[in-house]
Amino acid sequence: MDVRAVRNGAPMGKTAIAVAGLSKSYGDKVVLDGIDFEVAAGSVFSMLGPNGAGKTTTVNILATLMKADAGSVRVGGHDVLTATRQVRSVIGVTGQFAAVDELLSGRENLQLVADLKRVRSSGQVVTRLLERFDLVDAADKLAATYSGGMRRRLDLAMTLVGDPQIIFLDEPTTGLDPRSRRAMWGIVREMVADGVTIFLTTQYLDEADQLADQVVVLDHGRMVAAGTPAELKRRVPGTHVRLRFDTLAALDGAARLLSGSVRDDQELTLRVPSDGGSRSLRALLEKLDENLINAEEFSVHTPDLDDVFLALTGRPKVEAVAT
Structure with a gap:
């Protein structure tokens, strides 16, 4: 690969x-x-x-x-x-x-590494790094603190x-x-x-x-x-569009119209499987509009890397095939 x-x-x-x-x-x-x-x-x-x-x-x-x-x-x-x-x-x-090294200060730790690497103008290098990493105030305190x-x-x-x-x-x-x-x-x-x-x-x-x-x-x-x-x-299934409606009637109509959707009557929301792309999202909203159904809010939800990790790892070794 x-x-x-x-x-x-x-x-x-x-x-x-x-x-x-x-x-x-x-x-x-x-x-x-x-x-x-x-x-x-x-x-x-x-x-x-x-x-x-x-x-x-x-x-x-x-x-x-x-x-x-x-x-x-x-x-x-x-x-x-x-x-x-x-x-x-x-x-x-x-x-x-x-x-x-906890027995050295921040400045001394940096100076030690600079000396080991034989860095030219090591004092200037140490000062610049202390500034860059916001350690100036603690530069001369022991790293243990x-x-x-x-x-x-x-x-x-x-x-x-x-x-x-x-x-x-x-x-x-x-x-x-x-x-x-x-x-x-x-x-x-x-x-x-x-x-x-x-x-x-x-x-x-x-x-x-x-x-x-x-x-x-x-x-x-x-x-x-x-x-x-x-x-x-x-690559991981689970991308969907979440629609929220202002009435139960609107939710009912959308649920009948959009096959494969999952409804939540308490929240007046509908979860509709989708690839999350602009074309499919536009087609979805146009379909609602053609049937005079108004969604108060909509949002696209995609899997995160946690979902990817769980989906791709932890299988028996014989199943772990590179793609």
Whole structure:
């Protein structure tokens, strides 16, 4: 399966990550079963799947932390096996848990990473990152005193030392409150606007829906679906138009007219199966108008990524067939 990330329906240029036939096993347990995908530069690519689906193994291989059994992987134009140093020079990795030293201040954590990477003008780099991640006021306080959101911001700031082209984010908002999660989403969008490529794994499907240009779903180590969030949601049945009427008579008339609809007498609403497209919606409203039935309100409801996830994962291994 060849997956090319897009934004606003158009190709986004050169490929940041190219994976073909990627396989990995531990003894008799197959963790990755020949997966293929590409990630366009300057996009957010999200990999979803239940625990044990192979997400972390994929990230570890792409980040040169683990070797695959078979397949080819190029990150930033470099082969992960033969050009490991070059790959590491263009990537940053932020794990599920913030990797900050609690005995150091925020500034000292950043300075330590800058020194390890031999960054030029490191003091200026540290100051700029503290400002960018709204950590100036807490810069000289011990990281042990930081809130969860501040620790994640510091962790991400540390990842950006050295200006990596590609960043792997493993569940970056786990445990954060809604306000901190949205703040982190804003940071991710800013990085992408600057041309950074984001490879995101997350347990929050609304996060992938908000951020991802392209989504791949893994199950039992195999790719079971790929596409934009909108494309994946269209694959799952359940899209419908919800009509609300002001009288029971109008509801009765609409229910008789629209076959397959489901009524709610208490709410005076009718749920009508639909593909959600403008043509079918126009035909529906015209049909009501021709029969002198007026709907006070209407809205289109589509499945979300939770519905996609539940529909595509968790099946027995023999049924998990890539599409």
